[in-house]
Every structure is written in C-alpha cells, then in structure tokens.
Amino acid sequence: MNNKVLMKGTDALAEAAIQAGCRCYFGYPITPQNEIPEYMSRRMPEVGGVFLQGESEIASINMVLGAAATGARAMTSSSSPGISLKQEGLSFLAALELPAVIVNINRGGPGLGNIAPSQGDYYQATRGGGHGDYRMPVYAPASVQELYDITMLTFDVADGYRTPVMILGDGMMGQIVEPIIVREYNKPEDELPPKDYILDGAEGRPSRIIKSLVLDVREMEEHNWKLKRKYDLMKQELPQWEEFMTDDAKMTIIAYGTAARIAKGAVKRARSEGLKVGLLRPITLWPFPDEAVINISKKSKIFLVFEMSTGQMIDDVRLAVQGKIPCEFYGRPGGIVPAPQEIARIIERYWLQKEL
Amino acid sequence: MKTIYTRPKCLKPAPFHYCPGCGHSIIHRLVCELIDEMDLQGRIICIPPAGCAVLAYNYFDIDVCESAHGRGCAIATGMKRANPEKIIFTYQGDGDMAAIGTAETLHAANRGEKITSIFVNNAVYGMTGGQMAPTTMLGQKTSTSPYGRSPEVEGHPLKITELIGTLPGAAYVTRTSLATPAKIMATKKAIKKALEVQMAGLGYSLVEVLSPCPTNWKVSPKDSFIYLEEKMEKEYPIGVMKDITAKKKDS
Numbered sequence: 001m002n003n004k005v006l007m008k009g010t011d012a013l014a015e016a017a018i019q020a021g022c023r024c025y026f027g028y029p030i031t032p033q034n035e036i037p038e039y040m041s042r043r044m045p046e047v048g049g050v051f052l053q054g055e056s057e058i059a060s061i062n063m064v065l066g067a068a069a070t071g072a073r074a075m076t077s078s079s080s081p082g083i084s085l086k087q088e089g090l091s092f093l094a095a096l097e098l099p100a101v102i103v104n105i106n107r108g109g110p111g112l113g114n115i116a117p118s119q120g121d122y123y124q125a126t127r128g129g130g131h132g133d134y135r136m137p138v139y140a141p142a143s144v145q146e147l148y149d150i151t152m153l154t155f156d157v158a159d160g161y162r163t164p165v166m167i168l169g170d171g172m173m174g175q176i177v178e179p180i181i182v183r184e185y186n187k188p189e190d191e192l193p194p195k196d197y198i199l200d201g202a203e204g205r206p207s208r209i210i211k212s213l214v215l216d217v218r219e220m221e222e223h224n225w226k227l228k229r230k231y232d233l234m235k236q237e238l239p240q241w242e243e244f245m246t247d248d249a250k251m252t253i254i255a256y257g258t259a260a261r262i263a264k265g266a267v268k269r270a271r272s273e274g275l276k277v278g279l280l281r282p283i284t285l286w287p288f289p290d291e292a293v294i295n296i297s298k299k300s301k302i303f304l305v306f307e308m309s310t311g312q313m314i315d316d317v318r319l320a321v322q323g324k325i326p327c328e329f330y331g332r333p334g335g336i337v338p339a340p341q342e343i344a345r346i347i348e349r350y351w352l353q354k355e356l
Numbered sequence: 357m358k359t360i361y362t363r364p365k366c367l368k369p370a371p372f373h374y375c376p377g378c379g380h381s382i383i384h385r386l387v388c389e390l391i392d393e394m395d396l397q398g399r400i401i402c403i404p405p406a407g408c409a410v411l412a413y414n415y416f417d418i419d420v421c422e423s424a425h426g427r428g429c430a431i432a433t434g435m436k437r438a439n440p441e442k443i444i445f446t447y448q449g450d451g452d453m454a455a456i457g458t459a460e461t462l463h464a465a466n467r468g469e470k471i472t473s474i475f476v477n478n479a480v481y482g483m484t485g486g487q488m489a490p491t492t493m494l495g496q497k498t499s500t501s502p503y504g505r506s507p508e509v510e511g512h513p514l515k516i517t518e519l520i521g522t523l524p525g526a527a528y529v530t531r532t533s534l535a536t537p538a539k540i541m542a543t544k545k546a547i548k549k550a551l552e553v554q555m556a557g558l559g560y561s562l563v564e565v566l567s568p569c570p571t572n573w574k575v576s577p578k579d580s581f582i583y584l585e586e587k588m589e590k591e592y593p594i595g596v597m598k599d600i601t602a603k604k605k606d607s
C-alpha cells in the first residue's frame with residue numbers, strides 16, 4: 001500500500017483505526033469530531049464492521065466495553081463534554097483491564113464552552129478523570145501523519161497492556177488536511193499477549209468472569225498494586241517525544257499537539273534571529289516524558305511552557321524539573337489559536353528579561 | 357431411586373448470599389435450569405447489575421461480565437454486535453433497569469437488540485438498604501420515602517415494561533411473578549421463550565419478574581409471597597405485553 005494521499009485529520013484517524021483491525025465503533029455526535037462517526041458509518045459496513053450511534057456517550061463507551069469483553073478491537077470518539085460522560089466507562093475499562101481506544105477532540109470549555117481548538121482537558125485526560133487509582137496512556141499527535149500512525153499504535157498499546165488508551169487532539173488537529181503516507185498495519189503478533197480473558201461462551205473451558213468488584217480489602221489492595229506494576233511498566237516503555245533544536249538551546253519551549261506546531265514555527269523565527277531556542281514536544285502526555293525534560297534541563301537555562309489552556313501540563317514539567325531551572329508559562333485558553341509570531345514575541349521577551 | 361430434583365449443572369455449588377426468601381435465589385435457579393435444558397452453557401454470556409445480584413458470577417457457571425450501575429443493555433449491545441452468534445442476557449434490578457439505566461434499556465429495546473433482559477422488580481433498592489425505587493408503589497414506605505411514596509413528591513411508579521411493550525424493536529415483553537409455585541413455573545417458561553426469541557433473531561426480549569424482598573419490605577419470607585400477590589401484582593398486572601410470535605401464528 002504505502003501511497004501518499006491528501007487526508008483530513010479525522011479521516012486519517014478513522015481509517016487508521018480500521019486498518020489496525022478496529023471493527024467496532026460506537027459514538028455520539030458532538031462537534032468538532034463528527035467527521036469520525038460519519039466516516040465510520042460509511043466505512044464499517046464496507047469492512048464488515050460495526051458502526052452504531054449510541055444514545056449517549058455513556059451508552060457508547062459501555063458498548064465499547066461490551067465489544068472489548070468479547071475480544072474485539074473497539075473505539076469511541078467524542079469531544080470534551082462527551083468525554084466527561086465517558087469517565088465512568090474509562091474507570092471500568094481500567095479496572096476490568098479491557099483494551100479500548102478513546103478519542104477526545106478537545107474543544108473550549110468548561111461547560112458547553114465552544115467548538116474551537118483547546119487543550120483544557122489535559123488534567124482530565126492525564127489525571128484519571130474517572131474514579132479510582134488508575135492511569136491511562138494518553139497520546140497527543142501533532143500532524144495528520146502522526147494521527148494516522150499513532151492511532152494504529154494505540155490499538156497495540158491497548159491490547160498489549162489491556163488498558164484503555166486515549167488520543168487527545170483538538171479541533172485543529174481534526175480539521176487540518178495534509179499529505180500523508182497511508183501505510184499498512186503490521187500487527188506486532190509476538191509482542192501482544194493472547195486474549196485469554198475474553199467472553200465467548202464457556203465452551204470446552206471453565207467459565208470466565210470479568211469483574212472489578214473486590215469486597216475484600218486485602219485483595220483490592222493487591223489488585224491496586226498489580227495495576228500499579230503495570231503502570232510502572234508503561235512508564236518505562238511508553239514515553240515518546242520529539243526534540244527540535246534542543247542540543248544547543250538556551251531556552252526550550254515545551255508544547256504538545258497543535259500548540260507544538262505553533263511553537264515550532266516560533267522557534268524557527270527565533271533561530272533566524274540568532275536566538276538559540278529549541279522545542280520539546282511530548283507525544284505521550286501520560287506517561288509524561290520526564291527523562292527528556294530532565295536531560296534538557298541540564299543544557300537549557302529556562303523552559304517556556306506554552307499551552308492552549310491556563311496551564312495544566314506545566315505541572316508535569318515542574319514535577320520533572322524539580323526546580324532545577326525556571327519554568328515560565330504562556331497560555332491562550334478558550335479556543336484561541338495564536339500565530340507563531342505571537343509565541344516568537346513571548347520568546348523574545350523572556351530572552352531579554354533573563355539576559356540569555 | 358429416580359432423581360427428580362437436583363442442582364442444575366451450571367449453578368455453582370456455592371451457598372447463596374441472598375436473604376432468606378429472596379426472589380433472586382429462585383430466579384437464579386430457573387435461569388440455570390434453562391441453560392442446562394437448552395444446552396446453552398457454551399454460548400451464553402450474562403451481564404449482572406449493580407444491585408443485590410452483582411455477585412451472580414459466584415453462582416452462574418457461565419461467562420459473566422460485570423456492569424456499571426444501569427449500563428447492562430449498552431454492554432450487551434456491544435457484545436452482541438461484536439459477537440452476534442452468542443446469546444447475551446442482562447440480569448437487572450428495578451433501579452438498575454428503570455432509574456439509572458432507563459436510557460440504555462429503552463434504546464436497546466427500541467433498536468431491537470437481539471438480547472434478553474431479566475428484570476427483577478422488588479419495588480426497592482435492595483443492595484443499598486431499601487431506598488425508594490422507580491417501581492416503589494404509591495404509599496409504600498422505604499428508607500428514603502419514610503412517609504410513603506406520594507405522587508406529588510416522588511411521582512408515580514414507572515412501568516418500564518409497559519413502555520417497552522410499545523416499542524417496535526421489542527419482540528417479546530412479559531411480566532411474571534414468583535408468588536406461587538405455578539407462577540414460578542410460568543416465569544421459567546417466559547424466560548425460556550425470551551431466550552428462544554433472541555436465538556431466532558426476532559428482537560429484544562424482556563421478562564419482568566415480580567420478586568420478593570422480605571428484608572426491605574419488613575415482612576417474613578412467608579408473608580412476602582402474600583405481599584407479592586396482593587400488593588405487587590395489583591400495581592403490576594402479570595401477563596404478556598407483546599409477543600410478535602403470537603401474531604405470526606394468528607396470520
């Protein structure tokens with residue numbers, strides 16, 4: 001396959017899911033991600049898959065849970081208010097250790113907010129918006145190609161660790177049209193554990209139970225530690241990031257998703273004016289690429305975190321930096337997408353202020 | 357000597373945690389007898405509720421998937437759509453089915469999901485200690501309707517089975533009772549029919565079973581059967597609300 005085509009973010013994501021063997025999609029319409037269910041409603045019948053518009057986000061994620069319990073690769077997508085409704089399901093998926101892919105095309109909030117691109121759901125995504133002591137891998141692609149590649153990857157991560165996985169994009173990521181290489185999906189057969197937990201009728205084997213209720217507190221504690229060991233493994237194996245011109249950078253911008261694209265433009269501008277500025281772009285938001293932050297903090301004199309929110313990821317940056325170098329913040333919440341020039345001006349301001 | 361009564365094969369040899377006289381024990385036995393008789397153990401999956409029957413997997417020796425409170429019919433939908441050849445049933449209390457899970461239940465029925473729901477109506481929230489349920493009867497005292505349910509304050513009992521009976525996607529909808537041995541046998545027949553309707557791919561099937569909760573009704577197990585017949589069956593008349601197979605026979 002591997003042909004180059006022009007594709008919209010939402011379509012690339014949906015097609016990648018299908019290529020990765022997702023045959024069950026359940027969702028409820030909400031802007032700015034309606035193109036995903038619309039694409040799925042066209043495509044699923046062509047590949048013998050299931051598309052069903054649920055009566056709500058709660059129903060949709062529980063349909064995903066049911067399909068996952070039978071061993072299917074299943075997915076749902078939504079945007080901020082809808083993701084709030086999916087939190088119950090996320091907690092149950094994590095507790096039941098069922099794989100699923102959940103897409104959040106983040107819009108302005110809180111409340112109904114607006115339908116513009118935003119990064120206000122970082123906390124909800126990375127801090128386990130549902131109840132209980134669980135973690136969930138969160139990926140933040142920053143191009144249509146990456147949306148395509150990461151979507152495929154998330155199904156493997158979900159199956160590999162038996163966990164829900166979130167793709168966190170924003171309206172910009174969904175709407176952007178870019179040329180991408182549509183590569184074929186290669187399943188990492190030997191790396192994925194067998195699905196020996198699925199429910200398909202107790203034919204010729206003992207009956208199976210998928211449950212999260214553990215009334216015995218000692219057993220529950222052990223289950224929590226077992227999950228923790230799994231999360232520790234994810235922390236070792238999953239972190240992904242991109243570094244751009246960080247080697248000699250005195251100042252490093254940290255931004256993800258759409259904000260990182262804007263920041264990259266700003267870094268290029270700053271470089272053309274001789275300012276040694278670099279960019280660190282976390283691709284996984286949980287687990288957060290602490291290692292990259294720590295390494296860069298040994299070279300750079302200052303971090304400038306840029307988010308399309310009032311500042312959420314900056315907490316993770318500060319936790320990783322542990323006060324070794326200053327972390328400044330610039331944010332545009334509420335759906336504003338600033339131009340690279342604006343970020344370049346902020347870079348310049350700090351450059352002068354800190355006498356770099 | 358001939359064996360005339362024995363533990364069903366797919367009922368695990370574990371003592372029930374249910375209170376003495378609880379209807380869940382009876383319904384569990386009926387379900388397991390049917391799974392044996394219909395030879396379904398190898399292709400049936402149960403989704404129990406959050407409710408007193410949350411531990412159904414301790415008794416049913418079949419594949420079981422837990423559900424969040426009220427989400428049974430959505431989970432069943434996902435399972436059935438992903439795996440149409442399996443037989444999927446939800447087992448739900450009145451709070452699970454007709455309060456927190458109303459949307460999931462009505463929409464699954466309306467879509468004609470080829471699943472079966474066994475709906476255990478005991479007019480209270482058993483598990484959490486006898487609070488008011490959507491099916492609590494007018495005048496009935498519960499721990500959160502201590503003055504008796506009044507239509508002005510708490511509204512009327514919700515008859516979700518009647519509602520579902522009006523939906524085109526529903527194929528077989530009936531209400532039975534556990535008040536007498538004959539009615540218990542009729543309940544078994546109804547559940548059998550509901551499973552057969554699912555297996556024939558005809559649509560959604562639902563059996564509401566009026567079931568005693570002596571603990572929260574604050575009556576003896578023996579009196580709970582009288583309560584069932586004299587109070588519950590008056591508010592919730594037993595009988596078939598919809599049966600598309602009957603229509604087929606007529607025409």
Ligand SMILES: Cc1ncc(C[n+]2csc(CCOP(=O)(O)OP(=O)(O)O)c2C)c(N)n1
Pocket residue numbers: 405406407408409424425448449450451452453476478480481482483484489
């Ligand atoms: C989201 C959520 N809310 C509340 C509860 C607590 N809860 C568990 S079971 C239940 C009601 C049980 O009543 P019913 O469905 O009538 O079943 P029964 O126990 O009477 O068989 C409630 C409120 C819960 N588990 N989850």
Ligand code: SF4
Pocket residue numbers: 373374375377378379380408478482483568569570571572
């Ligand atoms: S509380 Fe009621 S429904 Fe629950 S086990 Fe006891 S009798 Fe049965």
